[in-house]
Amino acid sequence: MKTANDLFKEFKILSVSEFFKKNADMLGYTGKIRSMTILVHEMVTNALDACEEAHILPEIRVEIDHRGDSHYEISVEDNATGIPLKFIPDVFGKMLAGSKAHRNMQSRGQQGIGVSGAVMYSQVTTGQPAVIISSTGEEMWEVKMNLDLQKNAGKIIEKNKINDNGWRGTKIVIEAKDVTYNKSKYSPYNYLRMSSIANPHARIEFIEPDGTKILFPRSSKTLPKSPKIMKLHPRGMSTDDLLVMAKNCRARKLGSFLRSELARVSRKKAEEIERVSGVSLDKNVSRLTWNDAERVVNAFKKIDFMAPSSEGLIPIGEENIIKGLSLINPEFSVAITRAPKTYRGGIPFIIEVGLAYGGKSEPGIEIIRYANRSPLVFDQGGCVINEAVKSIDWRRYRVNLESTPLTVFVNVTSTHIPYTSAGKQAIAMEEEIFNEVRFGIMETCRGLKRYMDSKRRAYRKKQRIDSLLKYAPETSKAISRLTGRDTDKVKNLFIKLIEKKYA
Structure with missing residues (x-):
């Protein structure tokens, strides 16, 4: 019989990167067309977010180059602020890292996985490093980097400082195998077309593998307002959420914590939470137990709160x-x-x-x-x-x-x-x-x-007019013979009568 030590000899802790390498399908990398589109999606999303956060009208350039059988090079360039050298490994090589995932605010990406997942897929299918060219306006670097899967960290393997020629922004170039390109509704082309519809403030240039250049022009010069960080609403919280927030807040007492960190909690509402939960507002938040937090969260469910503010949400319009x-x-x-x-x-x-x-x-x-x-x-x-x-x-x-x-x-x-x-x-x-x-x-x-109803009415009206006008020549001749008046004048009067009737 095996001992516990025998059973746990093979026990191993996987990093986030190793997990998603084994489960790339969870990130959408399944099938050649889908994998290609997901790569473009993650890179373009990163570019659009970077431009909007910097209050810059996006100029995005996407190029796909055919390198061989199911082998392509994909590059995405933006005109945002660029990325300082020290942050490049974390931005492109560390999963669950980023400037948005930890904030309660509207954003395209939520998990901090996207573009680093694309770098990972490139690396495991080609063995080639990602190439990042980034200029902040002060200095410009060309970096080759890999993703250290065991450490879930980006690793720079080569870097060169180059002349920026007045350009500012970021360009990422990756290679990928087991992908393909076409113009179906699941293709990068359709993804970019859809992106242009929902982001009329962006100008997107696309170079297809055969060299065809497609431009999705900017139809609005107005940048969307920047979304704001929003406080969590009591009704959307779990016991664990409350405890984590309590440990990381500046407030000392429960009452001030509830009022300062949560939405729609006034002094009066906090007192109601105290009555319903039985947990004192004077309790030090660092000493909150699971039982205390659970009682507070259960109290949230029994109390009527105003709906959360939506001023931090920025719709397209x-x-x-x-x-x-x-x-x-x-x-x-x-x-x-x-x-x-x-x-x-x-x-x-x-x-x-x-x-x-x-x-x-x-x-x-x-x-x-x-x-x-x-x-x-x-x-x-x-x-x-x-x-x-x-x-x-x-x-x-x-x-x-x-x-x-x-x-x-x-x-x-x-x-x-x-x-x-x-x-x-x-x-x-x-x-x-x-x-x-x-x-x-x-x-x-x-x-x-x-x-549709007005269009149908207009069509029926035209049908009636056209039907009556068919008889205008013969009717005009008959009336002319009876009255002795000029046929053309009678015809014109007849037509005017029809048009007046159905005006």
């Missing part, structure tokens, strides 16, 4: 959605931004919906999904947005699911998007989000129905 949808060149478009709501008791979110009819839309309904402006290209079947679209009785709005050329645009804005996986391509089924998406689609559909 109806005008910008219409500008974005203009890429489709629609015959009719409409957009709405719903009022802020919450899910899971206290996490704020805003739903935006746009519809584009006709133009470049293909027959049938195309759903383009976004989370905090970032396109969701894959896993549509498991997404709450898709379920909400399927729940609509489209016939009520004069929409034929097979023949009506319609694009449905949905963006979910929140401090925390409930993704179904680390791949960040589908939003989980949350009842409040489902209802808001559904109500938003129905609201825009009412505008579409009015347009």
Whole structure:
């Protein structure tokens, strides 16, 4: 019989990087087309965020070069502030690190995995280092780096200081195998097209593997407002959340901690929490036990709080959605931004919906999904947005699911998007989000129905006029013979009478 020591000889602790190397599918790297698009997605998301945080209108350049069988080089360049040399290994080589993951605020990325995951995938499929060229305006470096999987850390293997020629920004170049490129709806091309629609303030240049240059022009010169860090709402907290915050706050007493660190907790509300929980507001937060924290969190659930503020959420805006949808060149478009709501008791979110009819839309309904402006290209079947679209009785709005050329645009804005996986391509089924998406689609559909009805009335009117005008020549001749008046004059009067009747 084996002893405990025998059994634990093979015991090993995996780093985050090692875990995702073994489970790359959890980051979305499954299949050649999908893996290619996910690589571009992670790199472009990083570039857009960098520009917006610096209050710079994004100029993004994406280039894909074919190197061999299922082997490509991918580069993404931005015009943001650049990255200081000492931070490059952490930005591109350390998973669960970043400037956004630890803050309760709206952002495209939430986990600090994205671009470092792309570097990891490149490394394990080609063995080649990532090349980072970054200029802060003061100095410019070209760095070659690998990801130390065991330590979950970036490792610079070569660095060279170069002349910046007045350029500022960051360019990342990686190679990848087991990927491919095409122009399907799951391709990098469609991802960039969708990105341009939701980010009309960005100019995106794309060079395809065959050298074709595609430009997605900027249709708005207005940068979106910067999202603000938001305090956590009591209804969205767990016992562990409360204890972690208590250990890292500056307040000494529970009362001042609740008022300063949580949203919608006034002095009066704090006193109510004390009465319901039985935990004194004078208790030192560093001495809070699990039992104390659990009683406080249970009290949160029994007390009525105002809904969390949504001022930290920055939606795209109806005008910008219409500008974005203009890429489709629609015959009719409409957009709405719903009022802020919450899910899971206290996490704020805003739903935006746009519809584009006709133009470049293909027959049938195309759903383009976004989370905090970032396109969701894959896993549509498991997404709450898709379920909400399927729940609509489209016939009520004069929409034929097979023949009506319609694009449905949905963006979910929140401090925390409930993704179904680390791949960040589908939003989980949350009842409040489902209802808001559904109500938003129905609201825009009412505008579409009015347009379709007016179009139908105009068509019927034209049919009646055309039908009557067919008889104008013969009728005019008959009236002319009876009255002795000039045939052309009678005909013109007859036509004017028809047009006046159906004006």
